[in-house]
Amino acid sequence: MLSIIIPTFNEEKYLPLLLEQIKKQQFQGLEVIIADAGSEDKTIEIARNYGCQICSGGLPAQGRNKGARIAQGDLLLFMDADNIYLPKNFLRDLTKEFKERNLDVASFPICPASISDLSSVTKKEIDKNGGGVYSHGNRFDKFAYKIYNSWVNLTQKFIAHATNSVLVRKEIFRAINGFDEKIKIAEDHDFAKRASKISKFGFIKTKPVLTSTRRFKKDGRLKTYSKYLLAGLHILILGPVKSDIFNYRFNKYSPKEKKEI
Numbered sequence: 113m114l115s116i117i118i119p120t121f122n123e124e125k126y127l128p129l130l131l132e133q134i135k136k137q138q139f140q141g142l143e144v145i146i147a148d149a150g151s152e153d154k155t156i157e158i159a160r161n162y163g164c165q166i167c168s169g170g171l172p173a174q175g176r177n178k179g180a181r182i183a184q185g186d187l188l189l190f191m192d193a194d195n196i197y198l199p200k201n202f203l204r205d206l207t208k209e210f211k212e213r214n215l216d217v218a219s220f221p222i223c224p225a226s227i228s229d230l231s232s233v234t235k236k237e238i239d240k241n242g243g244g245v246y247s248h249g250n251r252f253d254k255f256a257y258k259i260y261n262s263w264v265n266l267t268q269k270f271i272a273h274a275t276n277s278v279l280v281r282k283e284i285f286r287a288i289n290g291f292d293e294k295i296k297i298a299e300d301h302d303f304a305k306r307a308s309k310i311s312k313f314g315f316i317k318t319k320p321v322l323t324s325t326r327r328f329k330k331d332g333r334l335k336t337y338s339k340y341l342l343a344g345l346h347i348l349i350l351g352p353v354k355s356d357i358f359n360y361r362f363n364k365y366s367p368k369e370k371k372e373i
Contacts, residue, residue: 113141113142113143113184113185113186113187114139114141114142114143114185114187114189114203114207115142115143115144115145115179115180115183115184115185115187115188115189115282116134116142116143116144116145116189116190116191117145117147117175117176117179117180117183117188117189117190117191118130118144118145118146118147118179118190118191118192118193119147119148119149119169119170119171119172119174119175119176119179119192120146120147120148120149120151120155120159120169120175120193121148121149121150121151121155121169122151122152122153122155123151123153123155123193124151124153124154124155124158126193126194126196126324127146127155127158127159127193128158128162129193129196129197130191130193130195130196130198131144131158131159131162131164133195133196133197133198134198134203135162136198137198137201137202137203137204139203139204141185142185142203143165143183143184143185144162144163144164144165145164145165145166145167145179145182145183146159146164146165146166146167146169146179147167147168147169147170147174147175147176147178147179148166148167148168148169148175149168149169149170149171149175150168150169165182167179167181167182170293171293172192172276172291172299173290173291173292173293173295173299174291174293176190176290176291177290177291177293180282180285180290183282185282186281186282186283187207187210187279187280187281187282188279188280188281188282188285189203189206189277189278189279190276190277190278190279190280190300191276191277192276192277192323194276194323194324194326194327195222195276195277195321195322195323195324196225196322196323196324197225197321197322198321198322199318199319199320199321200319202318202319202321205318205319206218206220206279206316206318207279209316209318210279210314210316213312213314213316214312215279215312215313215314215316216280216281216284216307216311216312216313217272217274217278217279217280217281217284217304217307217308217311217312217313217314218278218279218280218313218314218315218316219264219272219273219274219275219277219278219279219304219315219316220277220279220315220316220317220318220320220321221261221317221318221319221320221321222257222261222275222276222277222320222321222322222323223254223257223261223320223321223322223323224250224253224254224257224322224323224324224325225322225323225324225325250325253325260275261320264315265315265317268313268314268315271305272304272305272307272308272313273301273304273315274300274301274303274304275300275323276300276323277300277321278300278303278304279316280303280307281311284307284310284311285307287310287311288303288306288307288310290303291303292306297339
């Protein structure tokens with residue numbers, strides 16, 4: 113069985129997009145777990161309507177760990193509500209290659225998109241290459257994500273990288289005690305790195321998962337990309353980021369804010 117675990121906080125706008133995409137996959141042997149950090153909107157109601165299991169959450173690392181504790185699947189797929197579009201047969205193709213390559217932990221391509229992008233192209237265009245929306249996004253985002261995906265692919269045998277989405281065998285998750293809840297940012301990278309030390313990591317070249325650019329729009333691209341770059345350097349030189357120097361806030365992006373994000 114495959115267990116998809118999604119940490120949430122006030123995601124009534126984005127969560128149904130992802131849940132609808134998961135539903136359309138028609139993947140057999142699947143459960144979806146929502147680890148909620150105390151949403152004050154309709155997030156829980158939406159999750160229940162889609163038949164999801166619900167547990168208490170917290171910051172992303174804590175939510176993922178709590179979701180994993182109740183997961184029934186032998187494969188765990190961690191995703192975010194930011195993942196707003198999945199390619200056709202994504203789950204089938206992802207798990208098939210994962211098993212064929214005898215991987216234990218894996219990441220895969222992600223590409224930037226926004227809800228407005230989704231409404232500007234047809235579903236046929238998106239399904240055709242998984243990047244129909246990608247080509248309509250911000251050019252700088254497009255370039256940055258291409259560089260990132262290429263880097264992860266080229267270095268997969270030496271350095272493990274993962275973004276907000278990672279697939280792992282439950283036994284490996286348990287062996288490394290899950291996500292480090294003391295880490296303030298990039299806990300997914302740390303998870304993949306630790307898992308790769310005791311198991312086989314791989315980058316699976318599926319068609320890209322489309323991921324919301326709301327953080328870039330809210331904070332500004334220069335600030336956001338600079339934060340990611342500095343966090344990466346901190347991890348490389350000093351280790352995981354366990355202080356609050358980057359001022360990351362999970363609940364900062366509440367849809368209750370007046371401006372659309």
